[in-house]
Amino acid sequence: MRNTKHKLFKDKTLRHLHDELNISGVVRNHFLALSMRYYRRYGKELSYSKMSAHLTNLKKLEKYQHWNIPYSWALQNVLKRLSQSFREMKTLGRGHPQFKSCKKHKGMTFDGRQAPLEKVLDKQKHERNHPTYKIRLNGRWYRFALHRPIEGKITQVHVTRDALGDVYITLTEDYSEVKYEPKTGKAEGFDFGIKDFLTGSDGHPYPSPMFYKHNADKLATAQKVHSRKVKGSHNRERERKNIARIHKKTANQRTDHHWKLAIELCQKFDILFFEDLNLRGMKALWGKQVSDLAFGEFLRKLKHQSKKRIRSVLKIDRWSPTSKCCSVCGHKNDNLTLADRNWTCPECHTDLDRDQNAAMNILKEGVASFGLGVVRPIVLFNRIVGISVEATSPLLKSTNASA
Numbered sequence: 246m247r248n249t250k251h252k253l254f255k256d257k258t259l260r261h262l263h264d265e266l267n268i269s270g271v272v273r274n275h276f277l278a279l280s281m282r283y284y285r286r287y288g289k290e291l292s293y294s295k296m297s298a299h300l301t302n303l304k305k306l307e308k309y310q311h312w313n314i315p316y317s318w319a320l321q322n323v324l325k326r327l328s329q330s331f332r333e334m335k336t337l338g339r340g341h342p343q344f345k346s347c348k349k350h351k352g353m354t355f356d357g358r359q360a361p362l363e364k365v366l367d368k369q370k371h372e373r374n375h376p377t378y379k380i381r382l383n384g385r386w387y388r389f390a391l392h393r394p395i396e397g398k399i400t401q402v403h404v405t406r407d408a409l410g411d412v413y414i415t416l417t418e419d420y421s422e423v424k425y426e427p428k429t430g431k432a433e434g435f436d437f438g439i440k441d442f443l444t445g446s447d448g449h450p451y452p453s454p455m456f457y458k459h460n461a462d463k464l465a466t467a468q469k470v471h472s473r474k475v476k477g478s479h480n481r482e483r484e485r486k487n488i489a490r491i492h493k494k495t496a497n498q499r500t501d502h503h504w505k506l507a508i509e510l511c512q513k514f515d516i517l518f519f520e521d522l523n524l525r526g527m528k529a530l531w532g533k534q535v536s537d538l539a540f541g542e543f544l545r546k547l548k549h550q551s552k553k554r555i556r557s558v559l560k561i562d563r564w565s566p567t568s569k570c571c572s573v574c575g576h577k578n579d580n581l582t583l584a585d586r587n588w589t590c591p592e593c594h595t596d597l598d599r600d601q602n603a604a605m606n607i608l609k610e611g612v613a614s615f616g617l618g619v620v621r622p623i624v625l626f627n628r629i630v631g632i633s634v635e636a637t638s639p640l641l642k643s644t645n646a647s648a
């Protein structure tokens with residue numbers, strides 16, 4: 246399965262798609278209210294089949310004539326998602342689905358067969374530009390630039406819009422992309438941190454540019470200007486878009502950095518070990534900075550790249566002590582606080598860098614718990630200078646990473 250996201254051209258036709266997205270937002274709110282009332286009355290959830298049947302009846306009424314959009318499956322999909330979020334409330338402990346302004350309704354899903362693609366013959370197209378395609382959604386054609394060639398059969402098309410009014414389509418293909426990378430024979434442990442985004446067990450830091458912090462001043466100014474405008478005015482709407490633009494830029498910068506780093510790591514190492522993170526606990530401890538770094542998002546992207554490039558990303562147990570133990574002799578230092586960046590082990594007198602030591606422990610723990618072999622740090626002049634691995638698995642046979 247491969248997903249590619251394309252931006253639809255901004256032209257007059259797009260307003261029809263916006264209207265249809267608004268309708269699906271209204272339908273969602275309508276059925277959310279209905280199922281809440283149903284629950285109060287009968288003490289159980291309104292099932293999808295009942296909702297769907299009711300929708301069919303409603304569409305016959307004069308009052309809801311405008312709900313008859315050409316592709317009815319999209320509205321049924323809204324109901325399907327709604328009943329799923331009710332189910333997840335019980336099974337996964339998620340919150341209750343909330344009412345949303347229909348203008349903030351973001352997505353609509355189409356079956357691949359119901360959204361055919363066609364190439365547009367554009368004579369004025371520049372050679373280096375991407376070919377223009379058009380897609381038929383709800384009976385109208387929308388144009389976009391296809392920046393990745395389609396390899397498989399399109400199974401699903403997901404339409405999303407953002408706060409700026411841009412509309413994107415995500416094409417899902419039944420095709421999994423594989424990019425073979427040469428084997429490096431290296432394994433590495435990584436420690437997440439605030440000072441450096443990642444620290445490798447060889448001591449190499451991977452800093453994060455902190456995009457939210459970087460754009461914070463611009464954002465504060467924009468928000469101040471926005472708050473001074475009269476509510477409901479065109480000026481206010483313009484400033485709202487300005488804020489949304491800054492948020493979008495921040496997110497784009499972060500995503501770009503994540504993808505590039507994930508690809509770099511997959512090219513450098515065969516096996517990557519990470520700690521299973523307690524993100525909620527980290528957020529409580531460090532606040533906004535953790536959200537800016539978005540560790541969870543990064544791990545998701547890294548997993549995707551590792552599948553594509555046939556690498557392994559493995560997680561070690563959350564409760565194994567990584568920061569407090571000396572990675573050379575295993576002595577546990579209970580007096581260590583968060584402020585200590587460097588410390589000397591009282592047992593073996595090695596000077597340890599906090600992040601590198603944690604990364605080394607993660608590598609040791611990972612290699613041992615997945616039965617790959619034994620890792621020993623090489624110590625010279627009281628400093629860790631490299632790693633020696635006694636591999637028992639053919640995966641790591643040629644491993645000899647050094648700093």
Ligand SMILES: [Zn+2]
Binds near residue numbers: 592593
């Ligand atoms: Zn020690």
